[in-house]
Structures are given as C-alpha cells and as structure tokens.
Amino acid sequence: MAVMNIREAINQTLHDAMERDPSVILLGEDVAGGAGTAGGQEAIGGIWGTSTGLIGKFGPERVIDTPISESAIIGAAAGAALAGMRPVAELMFADFIGVCGDQLINQIAKFRYMFGGKARCPVVVRLIYGAGMNSAAQHSQAFYNLLTAIPGLKVVLPTTPADAKGLMNEALHGDDPVMFFEHKALYGKKGEVPEGLHRVPFGHARMAREGGDVTIVALGRMVSFAEKVADKLAEEGIGCDVIDPRTTSPLDEEAILDSVEQTGRLVVVDESPPRCSVATDITALVAQKAFSSLDAPPECVTAPHTPIPFAPELERAYVPGPPAIEAAVRRTLDWG
C-alpha cells in the first residue's frame, strides 16, 4: 500500500473519480486558481492543495473556478446533481455554511423526500474545518453538529488517509448528499492507503484503540488526541476503547453502545462548543440506550461556549486537548 497524507489521498481519489466517471465535476473558489490572470491556469490547485493537477487533466468545464458566491456554488451543485451529475463542491472554510445554508439545509437535504423519492441529489460538499491555526472566530469552526441535525444529509469526518479515500469513494458512489468535513490540521497526517476503488461504508465506526475500561468516542482531529491519552493510560494498565465514528450521520450507534456496555464509562471528545453538539447527541444516545450499563456519569470534553479566539494562548485553551481528555477519563474511573 502506498503511504501518503490526507491531502494527497483526497487529491488522488478525486483524480481517479474524475477519470472513471465523466459526471463528476468540481466547483469552488480557486479550485484550479488563476482564471482570468496573466499567470494562467492552475496557479494554485486549490488553496488547500487538494485539487492540484485536476484542471490540467479535465479542463475548465469540469474543474470550475467560481466567483465568490457560495450560495451559487452549492445551488449549482444541487441543480447539476438533479440533472444527473455528481458535483463535488468545495467550501474553502466550513465556517461559510452560513453563506449558503439554505442550499444545504432546505434544498439538497430535502429534494429526495419532498419530491416523493424520485429525485436524486448526490452532491458532495467538501467543508474544510477546524481550529488550530489561529484563524480566529470566522475561519476555524467545527460545524458538523449543525449539519448532523439536518435529516437528509450525511455527514462524514475522515481522520486517516485511508478513510479519506474510502469515505470519498463511498460518497461518490451513493445517491445521497454528503457533507465531507476535512480538518485543516489533519491534511498532513500520513498513513497507508489501499489501492483501487477502496470504499468505507458510512455508519461503521473505526476502533482506533481497544482497551475495555473506558469508552472514548472522539471526532475528527480529537481522535489522535484520544489515541495519545489511551496510549499513555495503557502504560498504567488503564484500557481505553477509542472509537472514531467516521460518520456522524449515519452514526454507528451499535459500536458505541457495545463498547459502553462493556466499559460502563463514556467520554465524548468534540471540537465544537458544547450546546446541541455531537457530544451531547452521543451522550444522550448512551444515556437512553445503555442506561443500565453506565457506571459513572458520561463526560463531554468540548470547546467552551465561546466563539473561537485568535490569540494562540486562547485558541490552545479553546481546543480540547489530551490533558482535558485524560482528566475526564480519570474522573469516570474515580467516580462513585
């Protein structure tokens, strides 16, 4: 298997998909870069480097640099999908869902249902998200909770290169709209990636660690922090299950419940602020469906109920980190 980082895995998967399937198109701001300039095409290949090389191969009719008009980008993706294509639309920052929210929550999410099951709208929206780069309040948010709340959308959070490829391929083969959240601090993360048409089914969690004493469900960038804590505690003989749900909608309830039934202890780690978050969602799930297994109060390790601050000291305090996770794990173990 080839070793590559998440950025490369996404880029390669897009290359393969566009080659295989002529109905796959890409739209977004500067996905090629350089349109209408003296420097010419492919000045940048996407500001994240995930669409490098695509315009050279597939041309500007399939790799479409757009004006700054997110509603039109997502709306155009919606229309193209209704008309039979498989558009991949890029939101340069997930924070911009507010600018195109209607197309996400009232259009793409609802067409199939409202139209009696006869319309298909397989749009993949790539949302680049997450704190950790001092990009402040409007360029750092982890908004997957807002879209997990919307029936009709699927929500995906790859955390490894292999999953980035497998989940993207799955998105490009299904007939449903998929919100594909890419954490900017994870782009450089390396790993082995299976060759060929590797697919990872939605709704199947990845067991990142198996330990048996505490269940940690971690989301996105939080998975690697949870792994660190698990490895550290393992040295003390404390075994953590670390579950990476990979998709929050659908959610692999079974994997979470099975683990909690064994451990009796739950810690959910989520980069979003606490209210109406995926952390509370999973906590409520466990409280309802694994009630008698729980031996200690579930713990939510989340960002605080604040916008994301700019200063490094503040942003570090904002993002949940290994110490907070470790403390929460110990609290559940010490309880009672």
Place this chain on the structure above:
Amino acid sequence: MAVMNIREAINQTLHDAMERDPSVILLGEDVAGGAGTAGGQEAIGGIWGTSTGLIGKFGPERVIDTPISESAIIGAAAGAALAGMRPVAELMFADFIGVCGDQLINQIAKFRYMFGGKARCPVVVRLIYGAGMNSAAQHSQAFYNLLTAIPGLKVVLPTTPADAKGLMNEALHGDDPVMFFEHKALYGKKGEVPEGLHRVPFGHARMAREGGDVTIVALGRMVSFAEKVADKLAEEGIGCDVIDPRTTSPLDEEAILDSVEQTGRLVVVDESPPRCSVATDITALVAQKAFSSLDAPPECVTAPHTPIPFAPELERAYVPGPPAIEAAVRRTLDWG
C-alpha cells in the same frame, strides 16, 4: 390584568417599546405591507398580524418594509445595532435562517467577543416557526437547536402571552442578540398579561406543572401537550413536573436538575428532529449532572429524522403529541 393572545401581546409590546425608545426600529418583509402599491401603506401589518398599527404610528423610517433579501435584513439589523440602535428584524419563517445564516452565526453572534467586548449588537430577530399548518418541509421547521448551538446568541421560546411580552421586553433591554422564536400555532393562545414594563429574565424556567414523580421538559408548543398529559396522569395519581425552559440559551440548568433530583425520571419533548437537538442537549446535561439521581433511562420525544411532510396524516405523525409523551412517561415509570 388584560387577557390577550400571544399575537396581541407581541404587537402591544412592540408598540410600547417603539414609543418608549426611539432607537427601536422594525425591519422585514411586509412588516407594514403595501409599500409601492395603489392600496397604500399598512395593507397587512405583517403577515402574522404582529406588527399591525406600527407604521401608522411610527412611519416608514422606523417600520421598514424590505425587499426579499434576508441577508440584507439581518445584516442591516446588525449594522444598525453596532451603530447604536435596537433593531427588531422579522424572519417571516424561521426556515429562512439558511438564507441569512452568516449574519446570524458569524456576525451578530461574534461581534462582542471578536471586538474585545467593546461592541454591542442588541438585535432581536423574530423567527416564526413550527409545524402544524401543513406548510411542508421548508416552512415548518423548529430550528432553535441550530442557534442554541451558537455561542454569542440567546435563544428564546415564549409559550404564553405573558412570557411573550416579558421575554420581548427583556430582549429589548439587554445588550445581546436575541433569537426570538414565535410558534405560529401558538399565536392565538390566550392568557393574562401584566401591565407596564413586564420583564421575564432569561435563563429562568417556568414550572408549568408540579407533580414530583416525573420531570417533563417541554419546548415551545410542546409545553401545552405536556400539560395535557400531566393533567391526565394526575387523575391517576401520577405527578408530573412540567418545565418550560422559556430560553434554551441561557438554559436554566438548575430548575431541570433540581426536578430530576427529586423525580429520578426525565422526559424531554422537542418539536425538532432528534439529532443534535435541544432534547439531546438537555438529556446529556442530566446524564452528566444528575447521574446518580436518575432511576430510569431518560426519554427524548422528538420529531423523526425526516424533513417535514406535507400531507396532514404525515405531518400529524411527524409532530410529537400527547400520546407519545404519555407513553414515554409511562416507560420511565415502568422501568426496571
């Protein structure tokens, strides 16, 4: 005390506020109605009847009929607030938050924090919401969860005429942005309304019923359904606490936890779909902070994870109703 319905209470409160405070202005589509027509001004007084009579008294510079441009409506409210006014902006349907989401979640919500506490942005956004009128998927949603998730916003759900007045007055006296959710099916609900500058502080729940055996936390229109169930069960000797949080951000955690500590049983009733909802938020709160008090798994009674269907039979099945609440209460009592 005068008896009036919620529609009238809101209308009266707006009249009083605009009289008292020249910085209060109203903006929205057809808030007066009839601009640029032969029929002339005040053709309608707001399609919900909540702004009737205002333009006659305060004129078109303070009661501003706008084009269909929700982003500009909320954005203008934001700018006017930064400049010292107290704008009340109407979103004719809460479903339209997708059209102006950025101004809500990235602008209004964050100014104070991003600008180091020196800016004030006391916008009141009136969002008319809720199912029950066969308005289908794009005109019926209960989106308060999406805004409760956003730090910097306050979220208010009045359920009685007195609270509608008191919470609106509170909103118009604070310096924070307030998302004021008005359920369309509750407009006709009558009750006594205190005279004068009646204010209801945010973050203080209303105990709609006291019973002591089960805690029901109900939101918006669900409160009256919960009351019905409580009254019915009271006849069997089953006592329900019915808590109307009135505001979901801030949330009166204490009232909820106190009640659960006594009852050991929790049912949350929420008109939103289940995922990342206020129902899961409150359930997680209780699971974390009243863990040892809980004698049975908490129950969430919510809409299903589907868009809102049009046909009456389907919409009735969509909206949580007294039978589902009653069943959940009985499940918590029968448990174990």
Place this chain on the structure above:
Amino acid sequence: MQYSQDGLLRAYRRMATIRQFEERLHEEIAKGEIPGFTHLYAGQEAAAVGVCEHLDNDDMIVSTHRGHGHCIAKGCDVKAMMKEIYGRRDGLCKGRGGSMHIADTSIGMLGANGIVGAGAPQAVGAAIAARAEGKGKVAIAFSGDGACNQGTTFEAMNMAAVISVPAIFVFENNHYSEHTGDKYAVATDRDIASRAKAFGMEVWRANGCDFYDTFETMAELLDHVRGSGKPAAIELDTERFYGHFEGDPQRYRAKGEVDRLREERDALKIFRAHEATDEMLDLAQLDAIDEEVTALIDAAVDEAREAEKCDPSQIEEDVYAAY
C-alpha cells in the same frame, strides 16, 4: 413567425389547463378541502406556456412557490399534481411535497421551491449538465419580481455569465411580491431586465400576458442561447389574478384592479382575440378544448378527493437513498 395549428392548439390547451386548474383550486380551497397554503398562477399562463412550448423533456426548468403553471406547461401529469396538492399518497410526490414542492425530474421539471431565490443557482447547475451533454439543451430559472432581489439570483446570473453556460433567467414581473409593489422593492435604472444586462448578458422583454409575444421573443432568446452557449434573461410583464396566497385580503390592490386585469390582461382572452382575427384557428376548436379541460379538471378533483390518504407508517421513507 410561423405557427402550426397543432402547436397553437397545444399552447392554448396548456394555458386553459392552468387557468382552470387554478380557478378550481380557488373554489376547493375556499371549501377547506386542501391543506396548507397555496399560491395560484392564474393570470400568468402566457408566461409559463410561452416559455415552455419551446422546450422538450431534456430541457430543464426550476420553478417557484407559485409553480403549478410551470409544472403544467412543462408537462407534469395534471391528475397526479392535483392529488399531490390534496396531499394524497399517490400524488406526484407521494403527498410529501404539496403545492410548493412539485417536481418531476424525468421530464426536466426540477422542482417548485418554497424558498424565494433558491432556484436560480440550481438552474446554473442544470445548465452545466446541459453543457456537458452537448446537445444544445438549456436550463431555465423562473423568478418573480420579488425573487429578483434575493442575493442568490444575482449570484446565479453572474456565475452563469462567468462560466458561460446555457442558463436562462425568466423574470415574471407580476408587480407584487406578497403585499409589496415592484416599484418599491426593485431599485433599478430601468427595469429587472436592465439589471440582468449589467452582467453582460443579452436580455429581452415581452408581454407575459400575450402568448405570441412571449413565444416569439423566447424564440429569439433561445436562438441566441443555443447558438452561443451563453446565458440570457427575459422580463415578462404579467399579472396575478388572485391574492399572494389563498386567503390574502389583498388590501394593497387598487379598487377594481383585478376586474380591469381580467378584462384587459387575460392571456386566454388575448389569445382568442388574436385568433379571431387570424386564419389559423377556429374559435370553436378553443371552445372544445375548454370543455375537454373542464372534464379533465373535474376528473382530477374527483380522483384526488377519492384517492387514498397517506399512511403515517411511511413517514420515514425516501429521506435517503440508503442510510
């Protein structure tokens, strides 16, 4: 312009069908038989039909909250539509959409839409698909004088021009957005079309109560779009005979306004008057169509009334293709 008898009869039939569909709904809604709120298209028939008579099933349209006319003009099954509006299980969208959410993608009708302004960007996407197919097909966004102020509509026009796709923006100016007049809400140097022109598009204007004018102007426009692959816009001056929604007291109207419109601006009367002085059709043919349409609408209402209601157990179907 050369018309065929068949073509004219078909156009008239479609306009008459829209009119009678809406007039009948107006009656049925008053009886309280129809759930939800409904926006009637009566008065604008020449707009939808004048545009859609140029299209076939591979051309695509996106519609608005006032979508019945567009649906019928594009060829949706009238009986299935009626069932949908009644909220019945075998309505065109299984009773889940209702009046504001009728679609039939199999014939290029990509959906009515409850969100004002949502459709225009979708037409740009459909036009991307049309370009990719390379068969000279087009995608059309219907928007009102209210929708033309929504940011999405501007974005869509700009993007269509930037990426050069065969998207057509049809602005039906019926002079009201809800209770507000276009003269108030639409700031322009001249009209809605001139705002579209500022994006560098070719624009046209036509009388949207006159089938011939709309049809002929659209012919020119489509020649341009199909030839160049570029977007274009047209503003149709038209009229709404009923309230914004059924139940609207219409206090914003001038006294006698609707009577005057029904006298002077009725698309069916204008069509008949034209044919009366023309050799193409015999008015008796039109009378016959009217009768056939009446029978169709009667049957549609009867069948919708009798049709099976929705089954609550199906509420969770079709949210996803697979979940």
Place this chain on the structure above:
Amino acid sequence: MQYSQDGLLRAYRRMATIRQFEERLHEEIAKGEIPGFTHLYAGQEAAAVGVCEHLDNDDMIVSTHRGHGHCIAKGCDVKAMMKEIYGRRDGLCKGRGGSMHIADTSIGMLGANGIVGAGAPQAVGAAIAARAEGKGKVAIAFSGDGACNQGTTFEAMNMAAVISVPAIFVFENNHYSEHTGDKYAVATDRDIASRAKAFGMEVWRANGCDFYDTFETMAELLDHVRGSGKPAAIELDTERFYGHFEGDPQRYRAKGEVDRLREERDALKIFRAHEATDEMLDLAQLDAIDEEVTALIDAAVDEAREAEKCDPSQIEEDVYAAY
C-alpha cells in the same frame, strides 16, 4: 479643488503609516512571529485614505478581511492594532479578533470582517442609524472585486436604494480575488460601477492609487449623498502589492507585475510626484513624516512584542453582555 497643507500632510501621514505598517508586518510575518493569516493592504493606501479623509468619527465604515488600511485611515490606534495582530491581551480587541477582526466602534470603525460580502448589508444598517440621527452622516462599505459577486453585496445595494439611506459602496478593484482575476469573475456590461448603476444609484469611478483623484471624486459623491440622503457607489482602480495572504506564492501574477506596479502605481510615489510639481508641500515635510512614521511603527512592533500575552482564564469573557 482646494486643499489645506494640514489636510495633505495628514493624508500623507496616514498613507505612509499604512504602507509602513504593512511592509513591516510582511517582515515580521516572515520571521514567524505573528499568528494566523494576514492580508496586507499595501498598494491600496490612496483608496482608504482618499475615502476616509472626508469622514469624522460619527461617519461609519465597515471593512473587509484586508482591513488594516481602513482601520488606520479611520483613525484606529496603530499601536493597539499592532498588539491585536500579535494577539496580545491589550490589543485593540484584547487579542481575540486578530488581523481580520479589528474594530473600534467608538470612532465609527464597525469592523474588519473575515466573511467576504458580510459588510455591505451592515453598512445599510449603519446608514439607517445615520438617517435616524439626522446629522448628515454616512455609512461606507468597503468591498473588493471579489466581494462584489457575493449576493449580500447586491442585496445591500438594492435595499439601500429602496429604503433610501446614505450608504456608500466603495469597490476597491485590485483585480484579484485570491488567485482569480476580476476579468474572469466579474461579469459586467462594463465594470463594477455599472452594475451598481443598474440599481438606479449614482456612481463614480476613480484611480484608487491616486489620492487626489480618489479624494476629489469622493467629495462629489459625498455632496450627492449628504444632499440627497441616497446611496451611491464608487469603483476605485487600485493594486495589491503583496500576495492575497502572506505566504501566497502568487503564481497567477504576470512576470515582473509587482515591480511594474511599484514603479507606476505606487500611491506614495504618485503623491510625491504630484507635490513635486505643486506649491502646497515641501518634499522634506514628507520625508520628515516618513521618519516619524518609521519611529511609530518601530515602537508599535517593539511594544507589541513585549506586551503581555493573553491569559487563558479570560477565554469566556465578553461572549455576552450578561448571560
């Protein structure tokens, strides 16, 4: 136009301050001392200053992601700005906003903004407040050639015209939105100004690298707006000397493009050249200002570097006035 010596010196000082602020930031960022990503305003000084020299503290502006120039032109404290950009506790926004979120509402600077297109509607609201006050004040939205394609910007122009408020839309066309050229992304029949004109507004155009041209054209525009209470727009042709953000490899630029711009389109050089042939100022006065500004910027950087860092315990402050 009649200029005062004082006025010209003040304008030059502001332009020089912006330039040196940005040039110095460019250096400091390269050293890795400054967190986050930063968009420099160098090259556009004449635009911000030519506009803001007409304003006082009661007039309001809303700015963009590229906001340092607007802040300085509007009178924000330069040292406090520098501390903010370094993320320090007593930065202008307590280190919580950073480069993209600098504001000082007390002097009518309503905020830089990380969301492209968010500002224009806010200026309309500020103009509502200005109208209510009745003192002839105005509210200005700065937008780029990229932002002019965002739906919100169009909505704002339409709404300002509809409700007739003294909002001014200043379009700084620096010919790029990130890596994309304005010739590609802005579809027009002529230019950005002509799109604004399609909303029925009066529009102006000026050379946004030439203080005099911008200032004089703005004088006309402001006469119109203050006199009529109506909105207006102006397009300023200007240039960006650095990348979109610091770190941008700028492969979209023509070879030697920036060198040419620095030669031919430098607002400070143009100002000096003008004054060299003018009686108003002595170039030595400008040299003296340059030196004073250098000292100010040196001090600002030194103080920012030394300044206390933020205290994590304060993270939850100022989310609400009261919660």
